[in-house]
Amino acid sequence: MQFPDQPILIAALSVGTGIAVGFLWGVVQGYIIAYLRVTAFIVTLGSSWLLNGLILLVTEGRTIPADQPTFAQIAQGYLPNEIGWIIAVITIILLFYGAISGRRRKRRYDFELPPMALDIAKTVGFSVLVVGYVYMVNQCHRGIQAPVLPAGARRAGRRLCVEQYALDATPTPLAAIDRRRSSPASTSGATSSRSSC
Structure with missing residues (x-):
């Protein structure tokens, strides 16, 4: 589904999706650290490598520019x-x-x-x-x-x-x-x- 003429909606969905995924990933890491007794350093470092690999697979190694004005407003x-x-x-x-x-x-x-x-x-x-x-x-x-x-x-x-x-x-x-x-x-x-x- 694409929303080419709704930049605010695109930005809201993108930011909301990112926050939701980060929250769920943090819950999983917290569970592994608190209940499975795995060292926090190992969990966070391994998660970083895993996520970096997934990003490379999804983007195929290409940079996705965020040149929309709404994203510029968020950052600047x-x-x-x-x-x-x-x-x-x-x-x-x-x-x-x-x-x-x-x-x-x-x-x-x-x-x-x-x-x-x-x-x-x-x-x-x-x-x-x-x-x-x-x-x-x-x-x-x-x-x-x-x-x-x-x-x-x-x-x-x-x-x-x-x-x-x-x-x-x-x-x-x-x-x-x-x-x-x-x-x-x-x-x-x-x-x-x-x-x-």
């Missing part, structure tokens, strides 16, 4: 100023939500919590940076660059997934392990076991 365009401020507000809300949910997760796993004032100060500092960045690009340029949005979303999503996986994959909270190691009962038990040997 700018977002309107109003959209930039909306993104700034959403980002600040997500920053505060991430700080609050992060403290809840650490408390649930019995990790040591930093002072609330420190978390608030850090979140406010990042919020000021976001507002300053949006103001600067709106005043000095034509708005937020289009490639910045997916790159920032990808980085934020990766960090959230890594932090959540690190907490959920820990069968025993690290803080509890440290307390047991430093507790008098564990120390006396270890001393008696060494003396008995």
Whole structure:
């Protein structure tokens, strides 16, 4: 099926298909790493070689140029100023939500919590940076660059997934392990076991 006179639809379908395939491939890799216990380095490197080979087979070794104006807008365009401020507000809300949910997760796993004032100060500092960045690009340029949005979303999503996986994959909270190691009962038990040997 071809849509020669609908460049926006072509771009949307192309980007959506790419994201869907990447998501499914990432799920498969995550399953292999988490449940089949294969080293992440091996899985990702092998996947890279496999995908490169498939790309060569599909394209027959030829470069497919993306010279449509819509794709150029994705790579080189700018977002309107109003959209930039909306993104700034959403980002600040997500920053505060991430700080609050992060403290809840650490408390649930019995990790040591930093002072609330420190978390608030850090979140406010990042919020000021976001507002300053949006103001600067709106005043000095034509708005937020289009490639910045997916790159920032990808980085934020990766960090959230890594932090959540690190907490959920820990069968025993690290803080509890440290307390047991430093507790008098564990120390006396270890001393008696060494003396008995």
